[in-house]
Amino acid sequence: MQTDHIEKIVIVGGGTAGWVAAAALSKMLPDKIRITLIESDAIRTVGVGEATIPQIRRLNGMLGLDENEFVSETNGTFKLGIEFNNWGQLGDSYLHTFGDAGINLSNLHFHQYWLRHHAEGGTGSLWDYSLHHKAAYAHKFGRLERVGNTSMTGLAYAYHFDAGRYAAYLRKKAEATGVTRIEGKVEGVQLAPDTGHIKSLKLENGDTLEGDLFIDCSGFRALLIGQALDVEYRDWSHWLPCNRAVAVGCKTSSPLLPYTKATAHEAGWQWRIPLQHRTGNGHVFCDSFISEDEAVETLLKNLDAPALGEPKPLRFTTGRREKFWHKNCVSLGLSSGFLEPLESTSIHLIQSNVSKLIELFPTRAFDESHEAEYNRQVSNEYDLIRDFLILHYHQTQRDDSEFWRYCANMDVPDSLTAKMELFENTGLLYRNPEDLFRESSWVQVMLGQGLHPKQYHAMADRISSDQLARFMSDVQTIIGRATDPLPSHQDFIETQCKAALQ
Numbered sequence: 001m002q003t004d005h006i007e008k009i010v011i012v013g014g015g016t017a018g019w020v021a022a023a024a025l026s027k028m029l030p031d032k033i034r035i036t037l038i039e040s041d042a043i044r045t046v047g048v049g050e051a052t053i054p055q056i057r058r059l060n061g062m063l064g065l066d067e068n069e070f071v072s073e074t075n076g077t078f079k080l081g082i083e084f085n086n087w088g089q090l091g092d093s094y095l096h097t098f099g100d101a102g103i104n105l106s107n108l109h110f111h112q113y114w115l116r117h118h119a120e121g122g123t124g125s126l127w128d129y130s131l132h133h134k135a136a137y138a139h140k141f142g143r144l145e146r147v148g149n150t151s152m153t154g155l156a157y158a159y160h161f162d163a164g165r166y167a168a169y170l171r172k173k174a175e176a177t178g179v180t181r182i183e184g185k186v187e188g189v190q191l192a193p194d195t196g197h198i199k200s201l202k203l204e205n206g207d208t209l210e211g212d213l214f215i216d217c218s219g220f221r222a223l224l225i226g227q228a229l230d231v232e233y234r235d236w237s238h239w240l241p242c243n244r245a246v247a248v249g250c251k252t253s254s255p256l257l258p259y260t261k262a263t264a265h266e267a268g269w270q271w272r273i274p275l276q277h278r279t280g281n282g283h284v285f286c287d288s289f290i291s292e293d294e295a296v297e298t299l300l301k302n303l304d305a306p307a308l309g310e311p312k313p314l315r316f317t318t319g320r321r322e323k324f325w326h327k328n329c330v331s332l333g334l335s336s337g338f339l340e341p342l343e344s345t346s347i348h349l350i351q352s353n354v355s356k357l358i359e360l361f362p363t364r365a366f367d368e369s370h371e372a373e374y375n376r377q378v379s380n381e382y383d384l385i386r387d388f389l390i391l392h393y394h395q396t397q398r399d400d401s402e403f404w405r406y407c408a409n410m411d412v413p414d415s416l417t418a419k420m421e422l423f424e425n426t427g428l429l430y431r432n433p434e435d436l437f438r439e440s441s442w443v444q445v446m447l448g449q450g451l452h453p454k455q456y457h458a459m460a461d462r463i464s465s466d467q468l469a470r471f472m473s474d475v476q477t478i479i480g481r482a483t484d485p486l487p488s489h490q491d492f493i494e495t496q497c498k499a500a501l502q
């Protein structure tokens with residue numbers, strides 16, 4: 001059989017995207033494929049991606065990483081969800097947890113039983129039935145696969161980590177599996193005149209680097225996919241208007257929280273990410289509504305402890321490329337798009353797209369149908385995440401600032417309007433099978449930000465009021481029993497994965 005297999009892969013960029021790609025491709029592809037990564041020490045990485053979602057554990061599993069070592073090497077902590085403050089209204093707070101509330105009964109989502117309970121005068125929130133909520137606010141964490149002998153799954157979790165250390169950790173793994181790293185700056189890109197494919201890269205020191213497949217991990221510069229191949233960027237800032245951030249660390253504080261905080265301000269929001277050696281903070285904002293000086297002042301005013309250094313400014317445009325694979329180039333990370341950090345989806349998109357690339361790995365023929373399928377899948381994933389993020393801004397009752405009035409009144413994609421209307425009118429949610437976020441995530445954000453359904457599903461009436469009351473109370477008992485024996489998050493880290501270097 002004649003094969004036309006790729007022999008040389010060149011990755012441009014050594015930020016999170018570059019090293020995730022290098023580690024995953026070198027682990028999964030045959031050794032005979034040579035992988036070279038070029039990065040420039042003179043061009044800094046973004047380096048503020050510190051919060052993740054549970055899907056990262058799949059990548060870690062694929063790479064064969066030991067979890068305790070990984071957390072220790074990256075000064076990491078565990079994350080059960082994100083606490084959203086001041087989003088629906090000033091003073092509101094809810095936790096978007098990584099788990100389902102309660103237990104589904106007869107294939108009906110638990111929130112439908114809770115809606116009925118509520119309609120019959122029951123008090124308390126959906127989160128009173130959430131294992132994750134209970135553990136998070138007790139500052140507890142443990143590896144809990146299942147809850148007793150029930151059908152309730154245990155704690156789904158992700159990590160907070162130091163992005164610089166994460167890239168360094170993956171670099172060690174990638175180099176151990178044969179990736180060659182070159183320190184240098186790419187100055188030019190040579191295209192083949194007949195096909196328009198990338199033929200080689202010209203480096204600052206005069207060297208030329210040839211390859212079959214080029215992976216653009218050059219960050220917002222988008223050196224290959226944008227600058228050389230001219231693939232357009234679809235700007236979504238009319239829906240996701242934040243376009244700047246200022247980030248700064250501060251000393252850690254006790255207790256060590258197993259969740260991220262996202263606190264809405266006048267024209268954006270502030271993250272708080274607890275690590276072992278410091279707390280990461282950043283104010284994401286829209287510069288049409290406030291200045292950078294105002295953003296810095298708000299950030300510093302809302303830290304737990306004095307800042308460790310000067311706030312670092314960052315600029316971005318929310319959106320995505322029209323295509324992510326074009327000719328013999330695939331873009332990963334910030335070169336392919338940025339939806340803003342609200343739900344910690346960027347590192348996930350890198351991993352998910354590397355997995356898709358491995359699954360749909362090209363040959364040197366670079367067949368157009370191959371490219372089209374990859375682009376369809378990745379575009380779809382971006383578009384679905386986009387809707388979920390817009391929901392956070394649009395579903396608000398805040399009218400205390402121009403920014404929030406804009407968000408509440410802006411036109412949103414029809415796909416999102418349909419979802420919100422269905423939930424409000426019926427309590428139902430239909431999830432696109434390719435959507436990263438599950439029903440339970442959509443329900444938590446909608447309820448958490450004040451979108452309360454008018455109805456509950458008829459099937460919830462299959463049990464009597466007494467049975468319903470017992471069921472609700474049993475769920476709480478089960479959750480309490482599962483949470484009580486868990487260690488504190490701090491103790492768990494001290495005993496299992498304390499950072500080697502603080």
Ligand SMILES: Cc1cc2nc3c(=O)[nH]c(=O)nc-3n(C[C@H](O)[C@H](O)[C@H](O)COP(=O)(O)OP(=O)(O)OC[C@H]3O[C@@H](n4cnc5c(N)ncnc54)[C@H](O)[C@@H]3O)c2cc1C
Pocket residue numbers: 012013014015016017018038039040041042043044045046047048049050051052163184185186187217218219220221223245282314316332333334335341344345346347348
């Ligand atoms: C404000 C903010 C907050 C964020 N928070 C989160 C979060 O909490 N969770 C999350 O998942 N993600 C987050 N992200 C996104 C996350 O930071 C990125 O997805 C991640 O860092 C990947 O970046 P990257 O590797 O694509 O680009 P970069 O980190 O910018 O790396 C680019 C690389 O390209 C190299 N390079 C560029 N030009 C050249 C050249 N000419 N020659 C050679 N090398 C070159 C650079 O040296 C560098 O190594 C956040 C992003 C921002 C802006």
